[in-house]
Amino acid sequence: MNTAIKIPIQSLNPVVVKDLQEKYPKAVVQIEVEQEEGKSMDERKFWEIIALLDWGRKRNEDVISPAVESLSQLSEQDLFEFDQILAEKLFALDGEKYAKPLGWGDSSGRSFSPDVFLYSRCCAVANGKVFYEKVFQDPSLMPKEFTFEPILFLSEKAHLLKTGNHHYDYLPSISYETFSNHDGWSNRPPLSNFIKGKVA
Numbered sequence: 001m002n003t004a005i006k007i008p009i010q011s012l013n014p015v016v017v018k019d020l021q022e023k024y025p026k027a028v029v030q031i032e033v034e035q036e037e038g039k040s041m042d043e044r045k046f047w048e049i050i051a052l053l054d055w056g057r058k059r060n061e062d063v064i065s066p067a068v069e070s071l072s073q074l075s076e077q078d079l080f081e082f083d084q085i086l087a088e089k090l091f092a093l094d095g096e097k098y099a100k101p102l103g104w105g106d107s108s109g110r111s112f113s114p115d116v117f118l119y120s121r122c123c124a125v126a127n128g129k130v131f132y133e134k135v136f137q138d139p140s141l142m143p144k145e146f147t148f149e150p151i152l153f154l155s156e157k158a159h160l161l162k163t164g165n166h167h168y169d170y171l172p173s174i175s176y177e178t179f180s181n182h183d184g185w186s187n188r189p190p191l192s193n194f195i196k197g198k199v200a
Contacts, residue, residue: 041074041081047129049082049154060150064157071158079155079162080170086125086151089132090176093121095184097139114178119147121176126151152176
């Protein structure tokens with residue numbers, strides 16, 4: 001009959017070991033390591049993943065590759081949580097004060113694109129926590145010359161890498177599409193205006 005003795009490894013001092021050797025001279029020691037489960041996706045982990053974007057590479061696929069690889073090591077639920085946090089960050093920048101640097105309400109005739117505005121918000125997130133928070137506080141810092149749409153597909157690509165499955169259909173509970181944040185817009189036009197080319 002086998003006897004299992006559980007002793008925390010911190011308690012294994014020479015005296016305890018000697019006592020066990022005397023009581024059980026023929027015993028075989030088996031160490032069972034109880035690892036804490038990895039912390040689920042949160043703000044800290046989200047920004048750690050974003051920080052993996054490699055801006056030293058030329059192709060967008062190569063820039064996002066380290067982040068995709070890291071995400072693919074996490075659980076499917078973590079991928080969902082990542083997308084949820086991303087949507088919340090983009091939603092927070094969805095407002096006319098952030099859109100003005102990109103031509104919203106510009107009387108000079110410069111056109112405003114809801115899609116470009118979304119991708120500019122993506123760029124603000126892709127540049128990391130410090131830059132994002134600066135933009136959040138000072139809308140004039142919104143990226144005007146750069147966009148980064150690929151950040152929207154990090155979880156989808158990680159899911160494919162992890163499972164080989166092309167079907168990734170998670171939808172965050174909040175929309176990041178331009179004009180979704182009703183509180184951010186005092187005079188939000190219907191999207192049909194943009195489709196018909198009525199809004200400049």
